[in-house]
Amino acid sequence: MSSSPPPPPATSRPHTGRRRNPAVRDAVLRSAAELLAGPDGMAVSIDAIARMAGVSKHTIYRWWPSKGAVLLEAVVEHAQQEVAIPDTGALVTDLATFLADTFRAVERAGALLRRLIAEALRDTASAQEMREFIVARRGGLRSLLVRGQERGELPAEQELELTMDQIYGLMWYRLLIADSPLTADDAARLARSVAGRPHS
Amino acid sequence: MSSSPPPPPATSRPHTGRRRNPAVRDAVLRSAAELLAGPDGMAVSIDAIARMAGVSKHTIYRWWPSKGAVLLEAVVEHAQQEVAIPDTGALVTDLATFLADTFRAVERAGALLRRLIAEALRDTASAQEMREFIVARRGGLRSLLVRGQERGELPAEQELELTMDQIYGLMWYRLLIADSPLTADDAARLARSVAGRPHS
Amino acid sequence: MSSSPPPPPATSRPHTGRRRNPAVRDAVLRSAAELLAGPDGMAVSIDAIARMAGVSKHTIYRWWPSKGAVLLEAVVEHAQQEVAIPDTGALVTDLATFLADTFRAVERAGALLRRLIAEALRDTASAQEMREFIVARRGGLRSLLVRGQERGELPAEQELELTMDQIYGLMWYRLLIADSPLTADDAARLARSVAGRPHS
Amino acid sequence: MSSSPPPPPATSRPHTGRRRNPAVRDAVLRSAAELLAGPDGMAVSIDAIARMAGVSKHTIYRWWPSKGAVLLEAVVEHAQQEVAIPDTGALVTDLATFLADTFRAVERAGALLRRLIAEALRDTASAQEMREFIVARRGGLRSLLVRGQERGELPAEQELELTMDQIYGLMWYRLLIADSPLTADDAARLARSVAGRPHS
DNA sequence: TAGTAAACGAGACGGTACGTCTCGTCTTAAG
DNA sequence: CTTAAGACGAGACGTACCGTCTCGTTTACTA
Incomplete structure (x- = not known):
């Protein structure tokens, strides 16, 4: 998920020369x-x-x-400090917690992420890597949603990828386009909306 | 929403000199x-x-x-060619049509929009204008959703702004981050999801 | 002998835009x-x-x-301050004066000329211009020698270009290779040597 | 005139370790x-x-x-292949031969010598060594001129160092500044000029 | 037969300059 | 006043070379 080895080691030479500092x-x-x-x-x-x-x-x-x-x-x-995957027994609270944590982390790194995307939009090469990184980070949310599906809290037919696109879409939309905050309240409302009980 | 008159004409002098071409x-x-x-x-x-x-x-x-x-x-x-606001009698079909049209237009203007956002991310001043333009364009979708609410197809308590953030969030997410296509099928599925009957 | 207008004015457009400062x-x-x-x-x-x-x-x-x-x-x-072409009536004294002046000017500009040649030796393009400049500056000495020939102080058959190569050669040799000084005494001895009475 | 042992071995330690390859x-x-x-x-x-x-x-x-x-x-x-010191019995022919040989060698090594001087002009340290090498190589010509003086072909009072500066000066001038060829004909004419019978 | 010292390859590193590019401002002369 | 042409300062870009500095291996002489 990171690293940067410029020339793959050709053959199996054990390595010579000064080491990378x-x-x-x-x-x-x-x-x-x-x-x-x-x-x-x-x-x-x-x-x-x-x-x-x-x-x-x-x-x-x-x-x-x-x-x-x-x-x-x-x-x-x-961003190494991973957001924990909660397990409260109910999808809606799990989601609310996870999203609140995620939003908080994202808000803190706001300027940073905006500039990162700005760079990616101007440089095809780095865009690919960036995409891969971001897609890889969807795993946490996915496992959470899958568990909800297994528990019957989410219909088995629900297309999780689309759901995730909506969730992360909202997040990035706020961050990049609307430049409006991502609050804990947003997290809770989004969690209810996704869990199918939007107005309880 | 367009134009750009830099110096307001000071006093009410009728205008001198060469006119703007x-x-x-x-x-x-x-x-x-x-x-x-x-x-x-x-x-x-x-x-x-x-x-x-x-x-x-x-x-x-x-x-x-x-x-x-x-x-x-x-x-x-x-982007002047407005996307029409359909009225088929049912929210889900209205939405599907509207979103399919919107997605098609956005796909066509993909590179253009990506570069526009890239610029906005680097220039605070233009970001504000851009934000205003984008927010202003939410009116079509909002009226559509409001009609759905009035017809009882959407719960009165549903927070439309959040719903819209999800919808446009998905769109921009695909465009800017995931770089994946926005198909008519996506439009249909998203419409069903929003209209509360995701798996009919 | 100087200036540097990069693009020739194409056609006869009278020129627009800010002038070179x-x-x-x-x-x-x-x-x-x-x-x-x-x-x-x-x-x-x-x-x-x-x-x-x-x-x-x-x-x-x-x-x-x-x-x-x-x-x-x-x-x-x-180097605009031209070295004067003396006219004392005798070649040997004319030459001695001229060379002493030249040597003095060159000594003063020593570091400068060394670096100039260093650059020319590494850049074919500028070498050509430099060559032209240096060759153009031989005119003074040449006129002096021609006058000597006309007066009969120098054999008519003497090849002046070769003579000049020897004179300027000595000068540059001292400057670039030997890094030894060019004194008024050197000028006098060189003048005598060239004028055919080396040991008077 | 060559070699390069960087640190003299301090004291009289007999030497250990791998030998220079x-x-x-x-x-x-x-x-x-x-x-x-x-x-x-x-x-x-x-x-x-x-x-x-x-x-x-x-x-x-x-x-x-x-x-x-x-x-x-x-x-x-x-440049190890030394230019031979001819002995034809007459200074002018000795000189002509020697200079023709020298010129030929120098012409062959033209690019090489130009770059060498270019380096010396930018690096004071190597300039010194280079100077020493070049000065050392004047020995051949000097012995030839001295012999001419002993034979009475050259006035005893003639200052040989100045004469040599003129000769080598011409050579380097052509090589570095004028970038013009050094022909056998130049050698002959220069020999005659130096030997005091320029137009025989 | 070890031990030890230097030579050597590979190559990382800080520094400095290169020549090109774009931005946004400013100047000039023409309409 | 508006406009086209274009000069200008600022400063980033990515590349190249310099000379110094580890590394780990190899080679040789000495004990």
Whole structure:
């Protein structure tokens, strides 16, 4: 879900030469995250990342194919703290909890995610990686919904992928387009809506 | 929702000097739209727009405050062909029709919209205008849903704004994040899901 | 012998648009000259010239095709103070005066000329211009020698171009290769040697 | 005139460890010479030399203090085939032969020498070594001129160093500045000029 | 037969410059 | 006043080379 090995090791040579300095990777990603989270007008340039990280531009380009790749990996690293999958016994409360947690995390990383998508929209190459990362992160919600289906709280015929598109769609819509907040209340209402009891 | 008069005419002087040439506005917007719809890697620069339109950069900046504003207005102009509000007597079919039309239009303008959002994500100023435009366009769907509510096809308590966020959220999610198609089938399934009879 | 208009005016359009700011040209050439004359280790980069001149790099590249071209023009501008062609009545004294003046000027501009040639040796394009400039400057010496020939102080059969290659050769040899000084005494001895009375 | 033992072995420790691999030195110098002689635009970088020689950059820097030093030694190695000192009995023919040979050798190594000087002009350190090499090579011509003086073919008072500066000056001038050929005819004319019978 | 010291390849790294690009502002002269 | 042409400063882009610095392996001499 991250990493950045530029040339696959050709044959099975055990590796020679100086090893990659992990401090460099860390410094770059930390600087990238910091700049990404910076004030809204601030541009996130490779020059700026290199300067802040005390690293040469060339070194960044050695390990990451594009700016988007750096930003994505910074976000991935930064977003490592997984949102827990709750199990309260009822789908609607599980969902509400999960979404509230997710929304809170997303709100905190708002500027960062907006800029990440902005980069992806301008760079086909990094867009693909970004897509894969985002799609991979749907697993948590999916397992939650599947459990609801197994328990009979959700009709077996319900198309979960569509449901998930609606949920994550709302989230990104608020974040990217409407620029309106994602509250715990939104989480609760969305949970009820999805669980089929929207107005209880 | 369009236009762009930068300096309000000060006092009530009847106007002196050369008049604004409407052909300039058209040429700029047409060129912008053409470049926006171009191949995915192509950059849409003010220089390119000016060159293609046979117009000076300065003229563009006189009438529009930023690149984003030009692009937005180009999209607005281009998207003038309104999606009709159907009235088949049943919410689910109305919705399906409306969404299918909308999806079709959006798919056609895909590259264009992606670039528009990319610009908005980098330019706070144009983001605001863009937001207003997009929000304004929610009116059609809202009237449709309200009618459904009045007819009793949708519970009176249902929060339409949330529902709309889900619908448009899915649309933008597919467009910007997942980069997956929006089919007529998706429209139908989404319509059923929203109308409360997801699996009929 | 200088200037640098990049695109020839195509057809006979009378010219529109903002005019080239002569202050920019001056600032660039002055900064280039200053850096060229700087301490021996110092590199003369376009970035440095731009920074010192308070000018954008792009502006430099707009008007000069390469670094070498900037440096050459800076030198040309700087070397405008022509060495006078003396007329004392005798070739040997004329020559001695002329060479002493030339040597003095060249010594003063030593670092500058060394760097200029260094650039020319690495950039075929600027080498050509530089060659033309240097060859053009041979006119003074030539007229002096021709006069000597006409007066009978130099054999009519003497090949002046070869003689001049020896004279300027010595000068550049000392400057570029031997890095040894060019004194007034050298000028006098060289004058005697050329005038055919080397040991009077 | 060549070699490159970087740190003298401190005290009289008899030497331990792996010995220097002579193949490395050869490969480096051969690659350097080959690149030096390459097409005019081609850059001669340490990276390129290392790559072509199949040698690590570090190894090069272990044995040579700078790029200039490598290039100089490559040229020295390449120029080992000494130009013979002829003895025909007459200065003018001796000179003509010697210069024709020298010119031919220099013409063959043209690109190589130009690049060598280019490097020396940018690197004070290697300039010194280069100077020493070039000055050392003046011995042949000097002995020839001295013999001429002893034979009375050249005035005893003639300052040979100045004469040699004129000769080698012409050569380098043609090579570096004028970029014009050095022919056998030039050699003959220069020989006559120096021997005091320029128009026989 | 170990131990140890240097040579060597591979290649990471910080630094600096290159020449190109786009942005948004400013200037000029024509209509 | 509007417009086209286009100069300009700012600053990012991605590439190249420099010279230094680990690594881990290989080779040789010494104890």
